[in-house]
Amino acid sequence: MQLKLEGRRAVVCGASRGIGRAIAGVLADMGASLTLVARDESALAAVAARLPGGAAQHGIRAVDFLDTAAVSRAFADIAGEGPVHVLVNNTGGPAAGPVFEARPEEFADAFRQHVLAAQLAAQALVPGMRKSKYGRIINIISTSVKEPIPGLGVSNTIRAAMASWAKTLSRELAPAGITVNNVLPGFTSTERLDYLFRQRAEKSGGDIEEIERAALAQVPTGRFARPEEIAWAVGFLASPQAAYINGINVPVDGGRMASL
Numbered sequence: 638m639q640l641k642l643e644g645r646r647a648v649v650c651g652a653s654r655g656i657g658r659a660i661a662g663v664l665a666d667m668g669a670s671l672t673l674v675a676r677d678e679s680a681l682a683a684v685a686a687r688l689p690g691g692a693a694q695h696g697i698r699a700v701d702f703l704d705t706a707a708v709s710r711a712f713a714d715i716a717g718e719g720p721v722h723v724l725v726n727n728t729g730g731p732a733a734g735p736v737f738e739a740r741p742e743e744f745a746d747a748f749r750q751h752v753l754a755a756q757l758a759a760q761a762l763v764p765g766m767r768k769s770k771y772g773r774i775i776n777i778i779s780t781s782v783k784e785p786i787p788g789l790g791v792s793n794t795i796r797a798a799m800a801s802w803a804k805t806l807s808r809e810l811a812p813a814g815i816t817v818n819n820v821l822p823g824f825t826s827t828e829r830l831d832y833l834f835r836q837r838a839e840k841s842g843g844d845i846e847e848i849e850r851a852a853l854a855q856v857p858t859g860r861f862a863r864p865e866e867i868a869w870a871v872g873f874l875a876s877p878q879a880a881y882i883n884g885i886n887v888p889v890d891g892g893r894m895a896s897l
């Protein structure tokens with residue numbers, strides 16, 4: 638089976654590092670032309686330059702997803718450059734902490750950064766997908782959609798909202814040949830995971846290596862994921878071969894979750 642996206646255009650959000658950067662690499666390897674989106678223009682330019690095809694084939698757009706008006710402008714501009722066939726919604730995870738202690742603004746910011754940004758991106762790009770009769774919207778969320786993770790109060794709440802948004806949208810857009818799916822990473826070696834371990838160590842006064850070992854012990858596969866392992870699942874969902882997979886959550890967690 639050959640998974641190809643030649644002649645297709647993809648937008649990858651949160652592409653300056655971690656899982657988003659790995660997704661950019663996989664989609665570019667499949668032949669897509671990309672627009673990379675995140676806050677840091679120079680980091681995005683460095684990622685684009687290292688992709689197959691380089692800066693000549695891939696564009697960048699710096700925007701902060703907390704700035705809803707700027708997000709609207711950015712996706713209108715991207716849509717104006719021609720049809721986009723694959724949209725990967727991905728951005729930084731909310732700060733860790735108990736849900737009871739979370740301030741209202743933390744929920745509002747996380748909703749803006751995750752759900753509103755994804756909604757505006759979809760509204761801007763779906764007309765081009767409809768015209769092309771090819772559309773894939775893939776959301777990077779978290780296993781907390783299925784099993785809320787202690788100490789990630791705002792994140793758990795917002796991921797559930799994203800998953801419900803995606804499921805609803807998947808049924809609305811399916812007749813147009815557009816699929817909407819969620820990829821749920823397990824523990825994946827990125828700066829986000831480092832941050833979460835540091836936070837846990839600071840809160841508990843515990844040793845960071847011990848915290849890492851305890852996390853590893855939860856993963857039957859016995860290791861953390863490489864960002865590419867999340868990206869390969871995204872590559873498959875973006876491909877023509879995945880046309881009949883719609884409205885689902887795909888955990889990529891090494892078997893960590895106990896539930897089905």
Ligand code: NAD
Nearest residue numbers: 651652653654655656701702728729730779824825827829
């Ligand atoms: P990361 O923090 O390494 O990268 C996040 C990306 O989003 C970066 O490109 C960053 O610049 C961008 N971003 C952050 N805030 C932004 C904003 N306000 N506007 C625009 N772009 C912004 O995270 P990651 O580990 O690659 O994870 C990606 C997503 O998957 C996150 O939502 C994360 O919480 C989730 N996730 C990660 C893990 C893990 O173990 N790494 C596990 C489950 C879920």
